[in-house]
Amino acid sequence: xxxxxxxxxxxxxxxxxxxxxxxxxxxxxxxxxxxxxxxxxxxxxxxxxxxxxxxxxxxxxxxxxxxxxxxxxxxxxxxxxxxxxxxxxxxxxxxxxxxxxxxxxxxxxxxxxxxxxxxxxxxxxxxxxxxxxxxxxxxxxxxxxxxxxxxxxxxxxxxxxxxxxxxxxxxxxxxxxxxxxxxxxxxxxxxxxxxxxxxxxxx
Amino acid sequence: xxxxxxxxxxxxxxxxxxxxxxxxxxxxxxxxxxxxxxxxxxxxxxxxxxxxxxxxxxxxxxxxxxxxxxxxxxxxxxxxxxxxxxxxxxxxxxxxxxxxxxxxxxxxxxxxxxxxxxxxxxxxxxxxxxxxxxxxxxxxxxxxxxxxxxxxxxxxxxxxxxxxxxxxxxxxxxxxxxxxxxxxxxxxxxxxxxxxxxxxxxxxxxxxxxxxxxxxxxxxxxxxxxxxxxxxxxxxxxxxxxxxxxxxxxxxxxxxxxxxxxxxxxxxxxxxxxxxxxxxxxxxxxxxxxxxxxxxxxxxxxxxxxxxxxxxxxxxxxxxxxxxxxxxxxxxxxxxxxxxxxxxxxxxxxxxxxxxxxxxxxxxxxxxxxxxxxxxxxxxxxxxxxxxxxxxxxxxxxxxxxxxxxxxxxxxxxxxxxxxxxxxxxxxxxxxxxxxxxxxxxxxxxxxxxxxxxxxxxxxxxxxxxxx
Ligand code: SF4
Numbered sequence: 001x002x003x004x005x006x007x008x009x010x011x012x013x014x015x016x017x018x019x020x021x022x023x024x025x026x027x028x029x030x031x032x033x034x035x036x037x038x039x040x041x042x043x044x045x046x047x048x049x050x051x052x053x054x055x056x057x058x059x060x061x062x063x064x065x066x067x068x069x070x071x072x073x074x075x076x077x078x079x080x081x082x083x084x085x086x087x088x089x090x091x092x093x094x095x096x097x098x099x100x101x102x103x104x105x106x107x108x109x110x111x112x113x114x115x116x117x118x119x120x121x122x123x124x125x126x127x128x129x130x131x132x133x134x135x136x137x138x139x140x141x142x143x144x145x146x147x148x149x150x151x152x153x154x155x156x157x158x159x160x161x162x163x164x165x166x167x168x169x170x171x172x173x174x175x176x177x178x179x180x181x182x183x184x185x186x187x188x189x190x191x192x193x194x195x196x197x198x199x200x201x202x203x
Numbered sequence: 204x205x206x207x208x209x210x211x212x213x214x215x216x217x218x219x220x221x222x223x224x225x226x227x228x229x230x231x232x233x234x235x236x237x238x239x240x241x242x243x244x245x246x247x248x249x250x251x252x253x254x255x256x257x258x259x260x261x262x263x264x265x266x267x268x269x270x271x272x273x274x275x276x277x278x279x280x281x282x283x284x285x286x287x288x289x290x291x292x293x294x295x296x297x298x299x300x301x302x303x304x305x306x307x308x309x310x311x312x313x314x315x316x317x318x319x320x321x322x323x324x325x326x327x328x329x330x331x332x333x334x335x336x337x338x339x340x341x342x343x344x345x346x347x348x349x350x351x352x353x354x355x356x357x358x359x360x361x362x363x364x365x366x367x368x369x370x371x372x373x374x375x376x377x378x379x380x381x382x383x384x385x386x387x388x389x390x391x392x393x394x395x396x397x398x399x400x401x402x403x404x405x406x407x408x409x410x411x412x413x414x415x416x417x418x419x420x421x422x423x424x425x426x427x428x429x430x431x432x433x434x435x436x437x438x439x440x441x442x443x444x445x446x447x448x449x450x451x452x453x454x455x456x457x458x459x460x461x462x463x464x465x466x467x468x469x470x471x472x473x474x475x476x477x478x479x480x481x482x483x484x485x486x487x488x489x490x491x492x493x494x495x496x497x498x499x500x501x502x503x504x505x506x507x508x509x510x511x512x513x514x515x516x517x518x519x520x521x522x523x524x525x526x527x528x529x530x531x532x533x534x535x536x537x538x539x540x541x542x543x544x545x546x547x548x549x550x551x552x553x554x555x556x557x558x559x560x561x562x563x564x565x566x567x568x569x570x571x572x573x574x575x576x577x578x579x580x581x582x583x584x585x586x587x588x589x590x591x592x593x594x595x596x597x598x599x600x601x602x603x604x605x606x607x608x609x610x611x612x613x614x615x616x617x618x619x620x621x622x623x624x625x626x627x628x629x630x631x632x633x634x635x636x637x638x639x640x641x642x643x644x645x646x647x648x649x650x651x652x653x654x655x656x657x658x659x660x661x662x663x664x665x666x667x668x669x670x671x
Binding site: 031102159172 | 220229234281284285325346364397450458464496516517
């Protein structure tokens with residue numbers, strides 16, 4: 001994964017609260033290998049009618065090249081399905097702005113270079129109003145936790161560890177492998193002090 | 204003198220390998236449960252050519268896509284491929300797999316406890332948000348995404364920032380016909396679907412102590428629906444009795460040592476919580492959801508809310524939910540017609556849940572179709588030994604094999620567009636049970652009552668003279 005510090009892109013409102021992971025990608029598409037791309041399944045049932053056609057009333061269907069969504073409250077609640085993040089990323093989304101996020105969703109987002117930017121409700125409403133129908137150019141600066149859309153400037157909240165991870169494009173497995181010795185020391189100690197933590201073998 | 208610590212503090216400390224400068228901990232994982240949906244993670248592992256670090260601590264389960272009928276010939280090639288991929292990954296990495304025909308197969312969160320893989324004091328991960336279920340034993344159990352699953356497979360550890368500690372105290376006696384499901388829906392309705400975000404919830408109080416392990420699992424299972432990634436209950440005699448003689452659980456001298464360790468796991472007197480919420484069990488009634496988020500739940504005696512009267516911040520979600528659910532404001536919940544019912548899932552697919560539903564259904568006929576999918580093959584066998592399958596069948600419901608089934612519809616068990624289903628599951632999200640499906644969450648006994656009357660209905664009169 002490559003890191004990033006700034007992004008300037010086209011932002012659009014998706015002013016709905018509680019967009020859960022089942023809406024982000026319905027379960028029936030999750031058997032697809034990632035290499036096929038998940039972008040077309042993003043918000044599938046919300047965006048498409050029964051004949052799979054994109055419905056014209058849905059703002060996201062009317063504009064191409066949107067890379068930032070200004071959502072509502074509790075975005076990405078629900079399941080651990082990382083496919084919800086794949087759908088966003090594969091559809092070209094780099095950041096989601098909301099007042100709050102589902103915990104596992106936010107972790108998954110960071111692991112895929114997608115910014116879950118937590119902004120207070122007042123600012124989210126202002127941003128939503130500014131790009132409710134027509135996208136606007138929004139810039140994000142991860143080094144200063146700041147975003148700007150025309151006259152509106154807002155700071156966003158982001159876990160410090162996550163911020164560094166996004167900027168540096170760190171990969172957790174690489175990071176953890178550096179701690180190999182601490183892990184095996186922990187394991188050894190646990191085997192001795194906590195033998196019951198290992199399953200007995202019934203078969 | 205050591206400062207008093209919470210159960211969370213103790214569990215965290217015993218699993219912390221190290222803590223980074225930014226406060227994020229690297230935690231040791233005692234059990235890692237994988238299922239068909241873990242295919243992305245195995246693919247990531249192959250890309251790097253890495254082995255599974257601890258195959259002996261990793262267990263594979265076929266559940267999400269498990270067909271509940273005609274298992275011998277899986278008609279849908281996508282489903283067959285998902286199961287086949289898990290088999291291949293399990294065999295490549297030498298993992299114990301609980302495959303379709305294994306007598307111990309079942310939903311991952313049902314079989315973990317059933318097999319004694321779930322124990323107090325462990326850290327348990329699974330690529331499924333309802334992993335919080337296992338916290339009922341006094342374990343640190345939480346769901347993770349595919350990148351994290353790959354990380355656990357490769358390193359047997361997980362990076363995690365310690366959540367804040369929250370305590371939900373429930374005291375008093377639960378009323379007649381009121382269950383753990385109702386406790387959960389109540390606190391979620393009160394605090395909101397994001398109400399416990401960033402917190403680990405410990406449930407305490409006499410009502411919790413009085414719950415069976417099944418009830419505690421239901422409660423911890425639903426913690427995620429209130430935004431908490433962790434739900435837990437301190438281990439006690441009820442826990443130990445449940446674990447006795449379980450396949451993978453310790454025995455003999457090892458068990459004695461374990462018991463000593465487990466007894467020390469409880470939150471110390473005077474330990475501080477970041478947040479505390481108190482519920483009175485006596486005030487909880489059988490509860491049902493009317494909307495598309497688990498927080499949209501009300502007692503059975505209530506009416507469908509009106510968007511105008513709702514908190515202004517929520518009025519548009521109320522309006523959208525009512526439109527999707529095809530309900531009118533002011534309509535009594537009791538009496539809403541349903542098209543079908545479902546009993547099962549890791550929330551309410553255990554033996555006790557089936558017994559509760561059967562108690563209502565015994566000697567009665569369902570007037571709408573319905574499916575009963577036991578949480579595991581063992582639950583199924585036990586239910587058959589107790590004659591519960593006959594009760595379900597005689598009532599006109601279908602008795603199927605175990606798996607996630609209609610909880611998520613991945614195996615093809617879906618609710619048709621626009622149909623209304625009374626369901627013992629955990630999510631009433633739009634499209635969760637199938638595109639356009641309308642889900643009402645409730646306890647298994649309430650689902651049984653809906654089957655009998657064809658309507659959402661108060662189970663209590665139907666239980667008169669039947670329940671203890
Ligand atoms: S029963 Fe439902 S919630 Fe439970 S593991 Fe299966 S899909 Fe997830």
